Amino acid sequence: MADRSTRKPWEELRSILESRQPGRLHDFLERLGPAETARSISRLGQDDQKRLLLLLEPADAADLIEDVSKAQAVDLIEDLEPATAAAIVDAMDSDRQADLLAGLPGASAEAILEQMSPIEAEDARELMSYPPDTAGGIMIKEYLAYPRTARIGDVLADLEANREAYAGYDVQYLYVQDERAKLVGVLRMRDLLFPARTSTLEQLMLRDPLALRADASIARIVEFFERHRLYGVPVVDEQGRLAGVVLPQDVAVATRRLSDAEFLGVSGIVGGEEIRTLPLLLRSRRRLSWLCINIVLNIVAASVIAYYQDTLSAAIALAVFLPMISDMSGCSGNQAIAVSVRELSLGLVRPEELRHVFLKESGLGLLNGACLGLLLGGAALLWKGNPWLGLVVGGALAVNTLVAVCIGGLLPLALKRLRLDPALVSGPLLTTVTDMLGFFLVLSFATAILPRLAGS
Amino acid sequence: MADRSTRKPWEELRSILESRQPGRLHDFLERLGPAETARSISRLGQDDQKRLLLLLEPADAADLIEDVSKAQAVDLIEDLEPATAAAIVDAMDSDRQADLLAGLPGASAEAILEQMSPIEAEDARELMSYPPDTAGGIMIKEYLAYPRTARIGDVLADLEANREAYAGYDVQYLYVQDERAKLVGVLRMRDLLFPARTSTLEQLMLRDPLALRADASIARIVEFFERHRLYGVPVVDEQGRLAGVVLPQDVAVATRRLSDAEFLGVSGIVGGEEIRTLPLLLRSRRRLSWLCINIVLNIVAASVIAYYQDTLSAAIALAVFLPMISDMSGCSGNQAIAVSVRELSLGLVRPEELRHVFLKESGLGLLNGACLGLLLGGAALLWKGNPWLGLVVGGALAVNTLVAVCIGGLLPLALKRLRLDPALVSGPLLTTVTDMLGFFLVLSFATAILPRLAGS
Numbered sequence: 001m002a003d004r005s006t007r008k009p010w011e012e013l014r015s016i017l018e019s020r021q022p023g024r025l026h027d028f029l030e031r032l033g034p035a036e037t038a039r040s041i042s043r044l045g046q047d048d049q050k051r052l053l054l055l056l057e058p059a060d061a062a063d064l065i066e067d068v069s070k071a072q073a074v075d076l077i078e079d080l081e082p083a084t085a086a087a088i089v090d091a092m093d094s095d096r097q098a099d100l101l102a103g104l105p106g107a108s109a110e111a112i113l114e115q116m117s118p119i120e121a122e123d124a125r126e127l128m129s130y131p132p133d134t135a136g137g138i139m140i141k142e143y144l145a146y147p148r149t150a151r152i153g154d155v156l157a158d159l160e161a162n163r164e165a166y167a168g169y170d171v172q173y174l175y176v177q178d179e180r181a182k183l184v185g186v187l188r189m190r191d192l193l194f195p196a197r198t199s200t201l202e203q204l205m206l207r208d209p210l211a212l213r214a215d216a217s218i219a220r221i222v223e224f225f226e227r228h229r230l231y232g233v234p235v236v237d238e239q240g241r242l243a244g245v246v247l248p249q250d251v252a253v254a255t256r257r258l259s260d261a262e263f264l265g266v267s268g269i270v271g272g273e274e275i276r277t278l279p280l281l282l283r284s285r286r287r288l289s290w291l292c293i294n295i296v297l298n299i300v301a302a303s304v305i306a307y308y309q310d311t312l313s314a315a316i317a318l319a320v321f322l323p324m325i326s327d328m329s330g331c332s333g334n335q336a337i338a339v340s341v342r343e344l345s346l347g348l349v350r351p352e353e354l355r356h357v358f359l360k361e362s363g364l365g366l367l368n369g370a371c372l373g374l375l376l377g378g379a380a381l382l383w384k385g386n387p388w389l390g391l392v393v394g395g396a397l398a399v400n401t402l403v404a405v406c407i408g409g410l411l412p413l414a415l416k417r418l419r420l421d422p423a424l425v426s427g428p429l430l431t432t433v434t435d436m437l438g439f440f441l442v443l444s445f446a447t448a449i450l451p452r453l454a455g456s
Numbered sequence: 457m458a459d460r461s462t463r464k465p466w467e468e469l470r471s472i473l474e475s476r477q478p479g480r481l482h483d484f485l486e487r488l489g490p491a492e493t494a495r496s497i498s499r500l501g502q503d504d505q506k507r508l509l510l511l512l513e514p515a516d517a518a519d520l521i522e523d524v525s526k527a528q529a530v531d532l533i534e535d536l537e538p539a540t541a542a543a544i545v546d547a548m549d550s551d552r553q554a555d556l557l558a559g560l561p562g563a564s565a566e567a568i569l570e571q572m573s574p575i576e577a578e579d580a581r582e583l584m585s586y587p588p589d590t591a592g593g594i595m596i597k598e599y600l601a602y603p604r605t606a607r608i609g610d611v612l613a614d615l616e617a618n619r620e621a622y623a624g625y626d627v628q629y630l631y632v633q634d635e636r637a638k639l640v641g642v643l644r645m646r647d648l649l650f651p652a653r654t655s656t657l658e659q660l661m662l663r664d665p666l667a668l669r670a671d672a673s674i675a676r677i678v679e680f681f682e683r684h685r686l687y688g689v690p691v692v693d694e695q696g697r698l699a700g701v702v703l704p705q706d707v708a709v710a711t712r713r714l715s716d717a718e719f720l721g722v723s724g725i726v727g728g729e730e731i732r733t734l735p736l737l738l739r740s741r742r743r744l745s746w747l748c749i750n751i752v753l754n755i756v757a758a759s760v761i762a763y764y765q766d767t768l769s770a771a772i773a774l775a776v777f778l779p780m781i782s783d784m785s786g787c788s789g790n791q792a793i794a795v796s797v798r799e800l801s802l803g804l805v806r807p808e809e810l811r812h813v814f815l816k817e818s819g820l821g822l823l824n825g826a827c828l829g830l831l832l833g834g835a836a837l838l839w840k841g842n843p844w845l846g847l848v849v850g851g852a853l854a855v856n857t858l859v860a861v862c863i864g865g866l867l868p869l870a871l872k873r874l875r876l877d878p879a880l881v882s883g884p885l886l887t888t889v890t891d892m893l894g895f896f897l898v899l900s901f902a903t904a905i906l907p908r909l910a911g912s
Binding site: 034042156190225262264268269274284290298302309319328331341342345348350356361368383423 | 736765783802804806
């Protein structure tokens, strides 16, 4: 027992896998809980992970796959034979199926789809046809819909007869369709409690119900649920036909996923989420793909310094300030980017309103540039006692701050018009431009008054 | 008409405000829609914004306040007399009230609470007592709860009698409490459809229902709804008493709000969200408060360069590489931070597993450091034809990359143990350390072999 309590859960998991006892494995995972299961699996080697999935019943394996993160799930499923993977995917919810399959390389996903049951595969293919960050991508196909001529009594009878099947649906509304499958009305479950059983749905339903188009963005859906406290919103295609239902709990998950992806992207984790159990070479390659772009941008910016080498050797103190001006201008510009990205997403500014943003940012840039320039110039003066040095670095920082906030403010608007993601692309673009300009400003000012700086 | 179509909506809004016709204003806002209303208000001056709220009925003003972002809402309400503000806040939903009041300065919020209706104020005070990013902070007080001895017939009678009052509740579950208000069971609305009217709730209810503690974090709640497809979860206090209900749509909104706050924080927008209609001096002061911390950190890092001035003037080419080494190490470290922050939030790693992260990152750091060092060293060699220069800058970048990814990987774990927000604090700390170390490595390597570099 003493041994057992200090033993890590994945060590125990490994020994259970060696014993090849499905029952013991099932009980152990049950006791471990989803969070610890995810962590323990991440500590197993690829072979043990595969052995684990093969030892479980497909339904249990599906539960396990639904409990871990998408990156981990893709990694687990990828190593299996298509037939084994298909049995597991068959047992998952339709939207999770689509999500997982969309994360796999195209050929692997196709191989699994071919081995799945035809109905499950068809639903999964339909959901996969929508981008994952749209209403179509997060909707579910499990909803209740009736023709408008149906009577309350028919609906109650249908609900009672299919009680078992509908138990998993858990939808709070009944949708009403016309002859062409167009969504024409909605009723709440509790609206069935009191009316006469002979009333038709058409008499009782709320007409022209709120609905979202399948291509609505996650931001748009969050906005919808912020305004309307509903338990689900129907999704319609271009002809107004009911295609699925978006549940608010799936929106919460999609929102978190989207913001996680943005955070990773801004931090330079690209080409798929990284978990530290992925093979070292894959992790290294993905991170390097981003770093190599950055090193090229850096070399471009640094070429400005190389060009002014003579000035720099005549006034070596300037070298101390170059990295500071690069970093500070980047900080100022990033603040402006963040405000523009937010104002765009709140709808407070439109991509074409460049002039409005320019006016707002240039005022602030003058003010903050003056403050920061005075600070840094003052520091330079105190350090070397040379007011000209202070003037050069302070002046350069002031001008570069003004430019950085204006570019930072405008860039997200311009990128939005080009349909690029402002949050992801603005940063590297901004720093390259402000680095180059900052180096140029310091070194060209300095060149112009070099005799007064020499020896600093 | 030609004039009207080219006129901006806020120009029309301004002229309606001048005409002082509440009816015209009401119609205009109705036609404009919430998104355009928010944008138009943001273009009005403070005086016009105040006039607008005063011209509307309190209920209409409350609708308008609920449609705009929190930062904008706080800005609008702040300028009003407490009595006027209280009339508007009284007409808002309880959780939105609490949210808005919590965003106001303490004294203003207190002044408004004193003028509100006592019942509304009490609910708002209770909700304000919970941190906004917890279950208590986002729960609603509008739920249906009955004693366990109640009969189905009683419940149906109560639902029918209070139809009007409950219409705004829109809760899909009935909660069952014992004599001490403890939550003991739950029923779905549709469970009321079929059973005999004389059954008691205790006979039909699902026992020991899932519930969240009032201090559960947003991440925990998202995880809950990811696992359980429910339309609401009861929130209980430490004694297990029912305190409120969290709806999934509010979780989606809270998630987005949290990730927005993180994005703004990482970008250096601190002390409250910035919208560009806030007064220039306030915007400037908030942004400067963050920039001034950065300028101090930068001066600390640059002091390393100042210390090695003589080496630098003997081999001026090094100055070209200093900003690059600072930037590249920052990029590598940020990638490791992002992976750790994600693994922490997915529960794949625990704050005390420093050794596991260190082993994973050091391997990757050696590999990526070698690649990046070869790249940069090669570039230096090509440029100046001096292999020693290549060795110094390449070697320094290699070592600094290794250190940066290890620090970046470990920092979020350490900060988590200190209960600081890893996403916000890791960045500035990392860059200061890697800047200092990077400058030190380049310049101390160079000093050691200075004769071979001289003239570069």
